[in-house]
Amino acid sequence: MSKASDLAYARIRQGITAGEWSPGTPLREEELAALCGVSRTPVREALRRLEAEYLVRRTEGARSFVADWSADDVAEMFALRAILEGHAAARAATRITPEAIGKLQALNAEVHASCGTDDTDRFLAANRGFHAIVLEAAASPRLAQMLGALVEQPVVRRTAQRYGRGEFVRSHAEHAALIEAFLARDAQWAQSTMTGHIRRAFHAFVAVSGSED
Amino acid sequence: MSKASDLAYARIRQGITAGEWSPGTPLREEELAALCGVSRTPVREALRRLEAEYLVRRTEGARSFVADWSADDVAEMFALRAILEGHAAARAATRITPEAIGKLQALNAEVHASCGTDDTDRFLAANRGFHAIVLEAAASPRLAQMLGALVEQPVVRRTAQRYGRGEFVRSHAEHAALIEAFLARDAQWAQSTMTGHIRRAFHAFVAVSGSED
DNA sequence: CCCCGCCATATTGTATACAATAGCGCATGC
DNA sequence: GCATGCGCTATTGTATACAATATGGCGGGG
Numbered sequence: 122m123s124k125a126s127d128l129a130y131a132r133i134r135q136g137i138t139a140g141e142w143s144p145g146t147p148l149r150e151e152e153l154a155a156l157c158g159v160s161r162t163p164v165r166e167a168l169r170r171l172e173a174e175y176l177v178r179r180t181e182g183a184r185s186f187v188a189d190w191s192a193d194d195v196a197e198m199f200a201l202r203a204i205l206e207g208h209a210a211a212r213a214a215t216r217i218t219p220e221a222i223g224k225l226q227a228l229n230a231e232v233h234a235s236c237g238t239d240d241t242d243r244f245l246a247a248n249r250g251f252h253a254i255v256l257e258a259a260a261s262p263r264l265a266q267m268l269g270a271l272v273e274q275p276v277v278r279r280t281a282q283r284y285g286r287g288e289f290v291r292s293h294a295e296h297a298a299l300i301e302a303f304l305a306r307d308a309q310w311a312q313s314t315m316t317g318h319i320r321r322a323f324h325a326f327v328a329v330s331g332s333e334d
Numbered sequence: 335m336s337k338a339s340d341l342a343y344a345r346i347r348q349g350i351t352a353g354e355w356s357p358g359t360p361l362r363e364e365e366l367a368a369l370c371g372v373s374r375t376p377v378r379e380a381l382r383r384l385e386a387e388y389l390v391r392r393t394e395g396a397r398s399f400v401a402d403w404s405a406d407d408v409a410e411m412f413a414l415r416a417i418l419e420g421h422a423a424a425r426a427a428t429r430i431t432p433e434a435i436g437k438l439q440a441l442n443a444e445v446h447a448s449c450g451t452d453d454t455d456r457f458l459a460a461n462r463g464f465h466a467i468v469l470e471a472a473a474s475p476r477l478a479q480m481l482g483a484l485v486e487q488p489v490v491r492r493t494a495q496r497y498g499r500g501e502f503v504r505s506h507a508e509h510a511a512l513i514e515a516f517l518a519r520d521a522q523w524a525q526s527t528m529t530g531h532i533r534r535a536f537h538a539f540v541a542v543s544g545s546e547d
Numbered sequence: 548c549c550c551c552g553c554c555a556t557a558t559t560g561t562a563t564a565c566a567a568t569a570g571c572g573c574a575t576g577c
Numbered sequence: 578g579c580a581t582g583c584g585c586t587a588t589t590g591t592a593t594a595c596a597a598t599a600t601g602g603c604g605g606g607g
Binding site for chain 4: 336337338339372373374375376393394395396397
């Protein structure tokens, strides 16, 4: 999209995902416009986009706030991710190219490297890249759009800071299994592995988020 | 949303879904604004919403057109519907109230009534209502939003005009089975039935759309 | 004859002014 | 003291003017 609109989108999104503004914070158009150095028009467009990604919530009276995810919201999100990413893995299994598998191996090596550190951002970046490659190999634009709106939620990022290295190791092993399934071109195996991966991540999240707030 | 924006959305959506403008038709903001009797601002918002529903397609240059669905697009849409509606049915099975089941029975009676006619619109309206109740019973707002953007595509509506009464009868029987599964509170049965229902509908669509255009 | 680049213009993007409306506090009456 | 209704104010919705940009045709060159 166009310059000002994209700028406002990126800036507001960053403010939300980086935790600059906590959930429930009101987002006034004029204030955001001043912050981004643009007029209200592109800010309004950005807010609509962010609302579609569940990062912004609007009241009946059309006021905007930083979205506040309940435990139920998170559970729903993981349930949908488990289904959709599982489907993506199944599709990818019969479509993925050797080059893409190479990228997966490289990204999973990066995940492995992060196992020796406590660098959560590094792990998350490699993990995100891995899932993005799988999604791309699934070759289903609407599926990609749906999942795009689901992942990368601030709640997940916040609690990820509490993951231990054990989480990194588990993810690495599951990713490796997925790569095996891809090499075998086994859709069912790939799907099961991915769905299990997401479900386990959900329970890791629950275990770690218990004492949040 | 607000008045002018909603009006523009409803009017443009109608123009697309009713087939007033065929796929590929350019949608100029000023022209639509004049047609709806509002300014370009609410028209722009309406176009963004319709784009999210895959009813409008935008070029790199940001011009808008009535979306043109390829056979692959339709196949992808049905694949996603089969998964997501199957999931919705599974969730609904353990959550649905007796009142909602009553509504399903009433709507399926309406489907049955349409079996004796060639009134496709009547069948489609009852069918749409039936699926909406299931989705509501699934109690998953994000799932509802995803499916909302997927169903009610003009291509489907167009080819539905060619469905024979056999299609109506099949749908009625499958809906009846789904109600049975709900009464038994059997999530797996409900999911299988719904997924099968959508997949069969897909093949009915393919069979009927072969000679289109 | 075809291809490429430039320019006119159609179309969208942004800013700003104004209108409508929702939220909120205060005063008033019970 | 509390509820309720009114009016002010903050905030969003809409219209319009202007800026930026893509598009398509036309002319020149290969």
